[in-house]
Each structure stands twice: as C-alpha cells, then as structure tokens.
Amino acid sequence: MKFFIDTANIAQIKEAASYGLLDGVTTNPSLVAKEGMDFRKLLEEILKIVDGPVSAEVVATDYNGIMKEAIDLAKIHKNIVVKIPLIKDGIRAVKDLFEEDIKTNVTLCFSAPQALLAAKAGATYISPFVGRIDDISHNGMELIKQIVQIYKNYNYKTQVLVASIRHPLHLVDAAMIGADVATMPFDVIEKLFKHPLTDIGLEKFLSDWKKLNQK
Helix, strand or coil: CEEEEECCCHHHHHHHHHCCCCCEEECCHHHHHHHCCCHHHHHHHHHHHCCCCEEEECCCCCHHHHHHHHHHHHCCCCCEEEEEECCHHHHHHHHHHHHCCCCEEEEEECCHHHHHHHHHHCCCEEEEEHHHHHHCCCCHHHHHHHHHHHHHHHCCCCEEEEECCCCHHHHHHHHHHCCCEEEECHHHHHHCCCCHHHHHHHHHHHHHHHHHHHC
C-alpha cells in the first residue's frame, strides 16, 4: 500500500518524508488556503520534497475551465496529478485528459456507481471519502470493498485512493480490503507509531538498563 499525506503544509510534508514512508501528497483548495502561499509556488516547494504523485485540484466546475486549469497544472511537473471533482463536466474532462496522458485523481466520491464512472473515463485515482461517509452514519469501508471488487471484476487500472481517513483503524481496514493508496493527515500518520505496550516496554527496558549501570 502507498502512503500519501493529505496536507499542503511544507513542514508536515518534510517531517513525514523524513520517515522514509511517504509515496505522495494530496492537496485540496481548503488545505492550500490555510497556507497563505501562491498555489504554484507551494506546489513547486512540495515537488522538491516528494518524488511521487502530488495531487493539485482544479477550482473550475465547467468543462472548458477544468480542461484549461488541468493542462496548466500538468505542465508544472511530471508528478502532478490533476484532482477533479466527480461531476458530469469533471468526468468528461477526465476522459479527454486521459487521451492527453495527463494523470487525474477524481475526488469527492461517495458511491460505487460514481467510482465506476471515473474508472470508465480513465481516472488514474479514485478518492472515496470514508470519514465523511461515516459522519452520516453509513459505513465508509463498505464502499471501499465495493469499489475494489468492481475494479477487480473488470480489470480497471484506476487506483483506489482512500481519503478522509480519520484514524489508524481506517488505514488497517483499507489495507485489509486491498486499496492501493491511503492518504492521511499528518496527525494520523503520527498515530501509526503509537501503541501503549510499546511505550511500556521501552520504559521497562530503559529502567532495567539504568539499574544495571547503577550497580
């Protein structure tokens, strides 16, 4: 499974990359707005840190606007993946961008039929939002199961990128199901290292070592 970080914060990306675990980055307009930097300059900084896919989202919602933004973003670097919302004009654009060899990440996916549309259009990634589905009392991971099975049935090449991950159990479930990618905020990546028995065990080892050296 590939690990992406879901942020536009340079410090967080640098720290996550320092662990040697980071395969890519996903951003969105909300995350970019938090940083208060020029969008293109911010992307260029991220691309210096991570040698992997970096998702950059269009803000246009009409076909011509999406195509213009997507082509401009793709020119920045070969690792740019253009993030496009799962709307009619978005899917139409994904199809045409596929024919131009421009990688796409179809975002705001909340159903299996939507994921099927994205795959048929030639999306590089589909981003189902599991946390937001859980928020409305539905099972986000059930959607991941459906998408993984459907793509397997028909040998679609679109990768399942699990988004809106809220805690480590989301990651474990996604990995057990066989999703290709998990994108996580920095605080969730930090939680992956944590287990109370690790802390207790380390404390005991260090305490025993201290006792030994006091003799």
